[in-house]
Each structure stands twice: as C-alpha cells, then as structure tokens.
Amino acid sequence: MSISRTTLLRQCQTSLLAAICLSFSPLSFAQTPRGEPGSVLATPPDMTYFAQQGDTLSSIAKRFTDKAPNWTILGKRNHIADDRAIPIGTAILIPLELLPEEESEAKVLALAGNPTYKPVNGADTPLAIGTVVKEGTQIFTGKNGFITLSFPDNSRVSIPSNSQISFAxxxxxxxxxxPRTEISLLEGKVESHVSSLLSNKGRFEVRSPLAVAGVRGTHFRVGVTAAGTANEVLEGGVAVNNPALKKSTGIILPAGKGNIISASIVGKAVDLLPAPKLSEQYLLQVRPxxxxxxxKSEAATGYHVQVSRDAQALDVLTENTFKDTRFKFDGVADGAYYVRIAAIDQYGLEGIPLTQAFTLKARPEPPFTVQPKNKIRSDKTDFVWTEASNAESYHLQVANDDQFKDIVLDQSNLKDVQFSSDAIKVGNYFWRIATVVIQKDGKSNQGPFSDPQAFSRLPAQTGAAFADSExxxxxxxxxxEPGQKFLIQIAKDPEFKTIYLARDTSAAELKIQRPDAGQYYIRVQATDPDGYVGAxxxxxxxxxxxxxxxSDGNAISTGGGTLGTGF
Structure with a gap:
C-alpha cells in the first residue's frame, strides 16, 4: 500500500514515527533517483547504486569499498538494519569517502621554454604539449620555462620559471x-585554478616544506620564499597551516588576502596589493x-609581469620580475596577447593581477630614416631611407603634426628608397615611412610606420646676384641670415667638375679679380650657426x-660705353 507524502507528514507528528521522520531527507520523498539494476549514479555527497539480484549490504560494501565490514556504515546511511538481500532496483547510498582510490593523471596544456619531468624510477625528459604525467612525477621548469597542466575535472595548475614540484x-x-590531488612545492611557485570540490568531496592540497594549503575549489598561489611560504588567494577561500607547529594555528584566507607561513608562525592575513594601472597607449604595440x-605603487617592491596567449595566463610565452615600473620583452611574434602584471609587497606577496589585452603588429619593420633631419634649405624636399628586407614597396607620409592628423603628403607604392617633392612649402613638418611586403597568400602587408621625424623646410638659399661694373x-x-657662413663656388662647367674658384666667407658678398672672358657658373652654400649645412x-x-x-687694365670707354673687341 502506498502512502502519500501528506499522510506521511501527518503521521510524523506522532511520537512513534518521529525518529523515522527525522531520518528522511528531501530526496526521500520526491527526488529518489532511479536507474537500471547494477548501475551507479553520482549523487554527492554519495554515490547511488541500484541493487541487482542477489545483492546484500556485505556484497555491495565489498564490491564498491573493498571492505565487506563497511556494510554497517551502509546500513546506517540507508536505514537498513540487517545484512540481508536487497530488493532489485533499490537505491543504495554509498558515501564518497568510502570509495577506493585509483590512478589519475595530469596533461600538459601549454608550455614555454624547456621544462622537464622525471617519472618515478625514470630519467629527466623534456615535456611537450600533451605529455601525460602520473603520481610521483617531478617537474622542473628551469630559468625560462613555464608550464600549465590540466586535470580530468578541468582544474588547472600553472608552474612558472625556476620552480620544482612533485605529485605526491x-x-x-x-x-x-x-579528485585526490596533493602537490609538493619544492622550489618557486605554483598557481592553481581548482574546480569546485564541494559536491564531489574531492581534495586538493599544495604542500611546501613549511605549510599546507587545502581548498575545495578556488584560485590561489603558493610560493616558496626566503621568508617562508607565501599564500595568495584570488578567488574563494584557502585553509593554510603549518603541520609542524604543536598548536593548531591554521587560518582561512579569503579572496584578496595573503600571508607568510614560517617555521615558527602562521602569519596573519594581509590585504594583497591592488592591480596596477596601465595606460591604453600600450594596447597596440608597433615595435619588436x-x-x-x-x-608606480609606493607599497610595491617589484612587479611580476607575464605575457600570455590567454586572459587566464595559462599559456604564458614569457615572464619576468622587475624592480622598475617599465617592462620590456623581446622575441614575441606579431599577434594578439595579454599582459598580466601583479605588484609585489614588502612581504614578497604578489597582489591582485591586472590583465590587459594588447596587439603586437611590428612587422614588417619600417626602414631607418636618413633625411631630411631637423631642417632643409632646398627648392625640393628629398626623402631618403634605408632599404628594408623583402620590401615590395614603401609608404611615405608627411604631416603638419606628429599624430599625422593633418597629412600634407601621402605617397604609397614607392619602389625606390628615396622620393623628391616640390609640394612641401616653407614650414615645420613631420615625416615617416613604412614597409610593404607580399605575404605567402599573395596579399600585401604593410608594417607600422617609423617614428615621426621632425624637420623644417626653410627658404632655399638664393643665388649670387652679379652685376658687371666693367x-x-x-x-x-x-x-x-644672421650668423651664417658661406661657401661660394665658381666653375667653368655646370656640373662643377672644373672649379675656377671656391672660397669660404662669413660675408654675404664676394669680390674677385675679373676673370678672363667666357662662360662661368656660380653657386652658394650656407652653413647656419647651429652647424646645419644647407644645399x-x-x-x-x-x-x-x-x-x-x-695700360692700367681699365676698360676703354667711348661716349657709347665700354669698347669691346667685337667677339
């Protein structure tokens, strides 16, 4: 005979059934799972097994917990008093903590540098993407190494450079x-993104020589420092303790807190330093x-900086620790990346990280600019640059401002490494040049422009006026102009291959003995007070x-003027 929930609740009010009613959970009424006989179902904090023909509590305990005497625990959990036959299909709850353990594994998700691992009774071996590691394995990241491991429950562990861990x-x-995971941190640091373990009764611990950090699902870091073990919690909460201390001094660190555990004390929780501030000008990087x-943070003693392919910094390309507030990295290919920056406080604790996406577009690299520099005096403005490797063409721009918002000359598809223009008027300007290459897919790819070069276009040097006084x-x-010096040249040919006279002077005039009759060519070059030599x-x-x-060399003149030779 079936009993409705309403009737059962009414009967629970009697003293006879009170004890029974106290043992009913909400699952007992309307949420009892169903399954095929012999199957199992995860129902944290238990596993549910559906009995099949011939099952007893002893046989179920032996099969799933490896210990037949555990039938008494199963009996209490399922309110079954005797070790007797169980009806087919009955849902038997088996506490997860009774289940035996078996081998698990971790897999290399990302790496940089040359990290290695050493299996139990094995030799040091280079790690690679996809490498599977087992219990007892030791991992060494080395000077420039970095590695992220993934676990079957989607937890992630990142191990930065100069670190050593083992899977105890x-x-x-x-x-x-x-999961049942215990990491021994021997040197360096480990950062863990642990999936929630509350429902499956999993365990995850990071042990160092001086401390144990245990979690049920969180994001935290543990590092071995000169002062002891540094714990930093970014999400969730972490229970930290030093088992070697006689008194129980463990504490719970919430998100945004950290502490140092030494051989003699579990340090108090302190606030992690806030995330640094980064200008938006670095969102696009155009240099290699x-x-x-x-x-700058007055409370910071340094900064830990990582460049990664992902926002979680699981796939780190390069990293370093800096004392100053300016950070530089080389050897990164063009692409989309993230920079993560955390300030380090006086205790050696890393603070809340800043994570910022940025793009690197530095190739093909621009040529070096040659001229003009500073200023020019010429009828035409000559732009000259060095030859870039694999260049298909060049793109030249001239503007009134260094932000190139007011462009006065925009010349693309230049095949040579120089270009002359008579369109540049007297004034102050900026110019820049970019390289264009052809990619493997046949598409053109223009790199970033060179740094803007300022120059002034001054009036061209005027020629020398000549009047024959006879x-x-x-x-x-x-x-x-005041302070200028000059070089004046006179030649017998327009190419100035045959120089008749070359003279330096600080005056803007020249007097010479009258040369022999004939055709001559003259030009003047000025040097400004600042040393600039014009064209x-x-x-x-x-x-x-x-x-x-x-007889005195004076011209013979008549009333009509100087008397010439007639030729």
Whole structure:
C-alpha cells in the first residue's frame, strides 16, 4: 500500500514515527533517483547504486569499498538494519569517502621554454604539449620555462620559471572520479585554478616544506620564499597551516588576502596589493620590443609581469620580475596577447593581477630614416631611407603634426628608397615611412610606420646676384641670415667638375679679380650657426665679355660705353 507524502507528514507528528521522520531527507520523498539494476549514479555527497539480484549490504560494501565490514556504515546511511538481500532496483547510498582510490593523471596544456619531468624510477625528459604525467612525477621548469597542466575535472595548475614540484598524490575515487590531488612545492611557485570540490568531496592540497594549503575549489598561489611560504588567494577561500607547529594555528584566507607561513608562525592575513594601472597607449604595440609603463605603487617592491596567449595566463610565452615600473620583452611574434602584471609587497606577496589585452603588429619593420633631419634649405624636399628586407614597396607620409592628423603628403607604392617633392612649402613638418611586403597568400602587408621625424623646410638659399661694373673686379652678393657662413663656388662647367674658384666667407658678398672672358657658373652654400649645412643654391650662369683695356687694365670707354673687341 502506498502512502502519500501528506499522510506521511501527518503521521510524523506522532511520537512513534518521529525518529523515522527525522531520518528522511528531501530526496526521500520526491527526488529518489532511479536507474537500471547494477548501475551507479553520482549523487554527492554519495554515490547511488541500484541493487541487482542477489545483492546484500556485505556484497555491495565489498564490491564498491573493498571492505565487506563497511556494510554497517551502509546500513546506517540507508536505514537498513540487517545484512540481508536487497530488493532489485533499490537505491543504495554509498558515501564518497568510502570509495577506493585509483590512478589519475595530469596533461600538459601549454608550455614555454624547456621544462622537464622525471617519472618515478625514470630519467629527466623534456615535456611537450600533451605529455601525460602520473603520481610521483617531478617537474622542473628551469630559468625560462613555464608550464600549465590540466586535470580530468578541468582544474588547472600553472608552474612558472625556476620552480620544482612533485605529485605526491594524483588519484581519483573509483566510479565517481572525485579528485585526490596533493602537490609538493619544492622550489618557486605554483598557481592553481581548482574546480569546485564541494559536491564531489574531492581534495586538493599544495604542500611546501613549511605549510599546507587545502581548498575545495578556488584560485590561489603558493610560493616558496626566503621568508617562508607565501599564500595568495584570488578567488574563494584557502585553509593554510603549518603541520609542524604543536598548536593548531591554521587560518582561512579569503579572496584578496595573503600571508607568510614560517617555521615558527602562521602569519596573519594581509590585504594583497591592488592591480596596477596601465595606460591604453600600450594596447597596440608597433615595435619588436614590447614595452609597458605602469603607475608606480609606493607599497610595491617589484612587479611580476607575464605575457600570455590567454586572459587566464595559462599559456604564458614569457615572464619576468622587475624592480622598475617599465617592462620590456623581446622575441614575441606579431599577434594578439595579454599582459598580466601583479605588484609585489614588502612581504614578497604578489597582489591582485591586472590583465590587459594588447596587439603586437611590428612587422614588417619600417626602414631607418636618413633625411631630411631637423631642417632643409632646398627648392625640393628629398626623402631618403634605408632599404628594408623583402620590401615590395614603401609608404611615405608627411604631416603638419606628429599624430599625422593633418597629412600634407601621402605617397604609397614607392619602389625606390628615396622620393623628391616640390609640394612641401616653407614650414615645420613631420615625416615617416613604412614597409610593404607580399605575404605567402599573395596579399600585401604593410608594417607600422617609423617614428615621426621632425624637420623644417626653410627658404632655399638664393643665388649670387652679379652685376658687371666693367672694372678690374667683379662682385657678387646674396641674401643671408644672421650668423651664417658661406661657401661660394665658381666653375667653368655646370656640373662643377672644373672649379675656377671656391672660397669660404662669413660675408654675404664676394669680390674677385675679373676673370678672363667666357662662360662661368656660380653657386652658394650656407652653413647656419647651429652647424646645419644647407644645399647649394640653384646654379647661375654668368658671362664675362671681352673688352679693350688701357695700360692700367681699365676698360676703354667711348661716349657709347665700354669698347669691346667685337667677339
């Protein structure tokens, strides 16, 4: 005869059934699981087994707990007084802590550098993505190594450089795979992202020479330092203790707290330093050397910086500890990454990390700029740069501002390493150059521009004005600015291969003895007070005419002017 829940609750009010009613859980009324005889079902904090023909509590205890005497515990848990035959299909609750343990494993999810591992009775072997490690395995990350391991329950453990750990226990319960993990931290640090173990009664511990950190599901770090064992909790809560101390002094560290455990004391919980602040200007990196600059924290003694492929810093490419607030990394390929920065306090505890996504687009690298530099004096502006490897073309820009918001010249598809323009007027400018290459897929790829180079376009040097006075001397003069010095050249050919005269002067004029009749070419070059040597002025042609002279060398003149030779 079936009894409704309402009737049963009414009967529970009598003293005769009170004790029975106290043993009923909500699962007993409407949530009793059902399953095929002989099957099991995870129902934390128990495992439910559905009896099959011939089962007794003793046989069930022997089969699932390896100990037949455990039938008494099963009897109490299931309110069965005798070790008797169990009806087929009956749901028997078996506490998870009674289940035997079996071998588990961890797998390499990500790594950097050259970490190695040493299995039990094995030799040191390089680790690789996908390597499976078992209980008793030791792992060494080395100077530039980093490794992240994944577990069957999706927990993750990251081991940074210069660290050594061993898996003192790497097991799981039979039938329900409840984790039983114990990591011995011998040197360095370990960071753990542990999936919740509350429902499956799992255990996860990190043990160092001075401390034990036990969790039921959290995100925390444990490190071996000169002062002792450093514990830092980022999520959840961690129970920490030093088992060697006679008195029970363990404490629970909540999120945002940390402490140091030494040989003599379990340190009090202290606040972890807040996440540093990073300017948005570093979201796009355009140089092969990655750089970051954060606001200085007066409470920080240093900073731990990691560059990773993921926001959780499970796949770290490179990392380092810095004293200053500027951080630099080399050897990273173009791509999308994350930087994670944590301040380190006076106790050696790492604080709450800042995680920021950024993009590195530094290739193809721009050429080195050659000219113009600072200023020019020329009718045309010549831009010159070095040749970049594998360049298909170049992209040149000139602007009125260093942010290139007001562009006055934008010239792409330049095949040579120089370009001349007469469109640049007198004024102050900035210029930059970028490399364009052809990728394997046939698409063009322009790299970042070079750093902006400032220059001033000054009025071109004027040529030397010449007036033939018909005397023994001829003179030239030209426009000048205060403090300038000049080089004036006179040649017999427009290419200035045959120099007739070259003279340095600080005056903006030149007087020389009248040369022989003929065609001559003249140009002037100015040097500014700051040492800048300008371009030569445009070449001018002058004609020295033949003439009749007297015994003193003066020109013979008539009422109509100087008397020439007629040729």
């Amino acid at each position: 226990k790497l097991r799981k319960t039979k039938y329900t795979a409840s 050397t990655i750089q970051f600059l954060i606001d 005397g023994k001397e001829i003179s030239f003069n030209w426009a000048a 030569f002025s445009s070449t001018q042609k002058i004609t020295i005419k033949a003439r009749w002279v007297d």
